[in-house]
Amino acid sequence: MFTYRFPSMSTxxxxxxxxxxxxxxxxxxxxxxxxxEDTCSRFRANSELSRLNQQIDKEVIVSSEMFSILTDxxxxxxxxxxxxxxxxxxxxxxxxxxKSIEMIKGKxxxxxxxxxxxxxxxxxxxxxxxxxxxxxTLFTKIDLGGIAKGWVIDHATQLLEKEGYGFINxxxxxxxxxTLPRHMNIGIESPFAETEMISSIQVQKGALxxxxxxKRKWLINGEWTHHLIDPRxxxxxxxxxxxxxxxxxxxxxxxxxxxxxxxxxxxxGKEWINRNGxxxxxxxxxxxxxRGGE
Numbered sequence: 001m002f003t004y005r006f007p008s009m010s011t012x013x014x015x016x017x018x019x020x021x022x023x024x025x026x027x028x029x030x031x032x033x034x035x036x037e038d039t040c041s042r043f044r045a046n047s048e049l050s051r052l053n054q055q056i057d058k059e060v061i062v063s064s065e066m067f068s069i070l071t072d073x074x075x076x077x078x079x080x081x082x083x084x085x086x087x088x089x090x091x092x093x094x095x096x097x098x099k100s101i102e103m104i105k106g107k108x109x110x111x112x113x114x115x116x117x118x119x120x121x122x123x124x125x126x127x128x129x130x131x132x133x134x135x136x137t138l139f140t141k142i143d144l145g146g147i148a149k150g151w152v153i154d155h156a157t158q159l160l161e162k163e164g165y166g167f168i169n170x171x172x173x174x175x176x177x178x179t180l181p182r183h184m185n186i187g188i189e190s191p192f193a194e195t196e197m198i199s200s201i202q203v204q205k206g207a208l209x210x211x212x213x214x215k216r217k218w219l220i221n222g223e224w225t226h227h228l229i230d231p232r233x234x235x236x237x238x239x240x241x242x243x244x245x246x247x248x249x250x251x252x253x254x255x256x257x258x259x260x261x262x263x264x265x266x267x268x269g270k271e272w273i274n275r276n277g278x279x280x281x282x283x284x285x286x287x288x289x290x291r292g293g294e
Contacts, residue, residue: 011171040148085231087126089141150252175207209254
């Protein structure tokens with residue numbers, strides 16, 4: 001397999017494919033990732049998302065890429081009954097995640113929490129879409145980081161499968177393209193030690209994503225916090241699950257499903273996995289490993 005890497009979305013994009021690619025083959029992939037960062041990064045002041053977040057309660061015509069991602073986000077918001085909710089940006093910022101993760105990860109942040117942002121209750125609809133106008137009206141500021149990553153992975157595989165077979169890995173979220181000659185055995189990292197593999201999942205098609213509270217974390221006034229906001233409370237999740245790895249037909253679904261399972265917690269999250277028949281590896285705060293869907 002030939003492997004190609006480049007930085008994007010605060011992580012590394014890795015493409016592994018069965019034959020050599022050249023600059024002209026890879027350029028559409030680079031262009032796609034740059035486009036989606038320019039569209040959806042909340043850390044770029046001139047991104048489409050940053051401009052959109054400054055126009056709450058106003059109807060705004062958006063790009064086709066943004067409208068597609070918002071359409072997917074709203075569908076998953078409805079399907080998850082509000083557990084997946086992109087309208088948690090104010091809560092994220094209130095808890096210290098106002099800069100790119102490289103700027104705050106593992107660091108001490110002093111924040112006055114005397115006036116926290118309002119909590120986001122279940123069923124609090126984050127925005128309204130107008131299909132005919134290709135427009136959106138935000139009711140609150142939104143974050144599209146995870147779902148934008150899944151979206152761009154899926155669209156990149158549509159380009160790559162024309163070239164051969166292999167997989168694309170973006171910060172641990174993976175999707176296979178083409179037809180692999182055999183199953184891949186994908187290692188699951190320990191949430192307590194990133195270099196240690198403590199489980200695995202075998203896949204030959206589709207996608208896989210991991211949601212964890214252990215990687216994107218920082219200190220606020222001496223206490224650890226993380227980036228996964230529970231929309232039912234507006235606070236960082238207190239789920240006993242600290243890592244959920246889920247397989248799905250697409251990277252978009254894998255990303256949303258992994259986050260949903262973690263936020264639902266051990267009992268309901270496991271029930272969700274069994275009910276939907278997906279492969280999953282769930283790790284709780286005690287380090288206990290549970291496998292589902294096999």
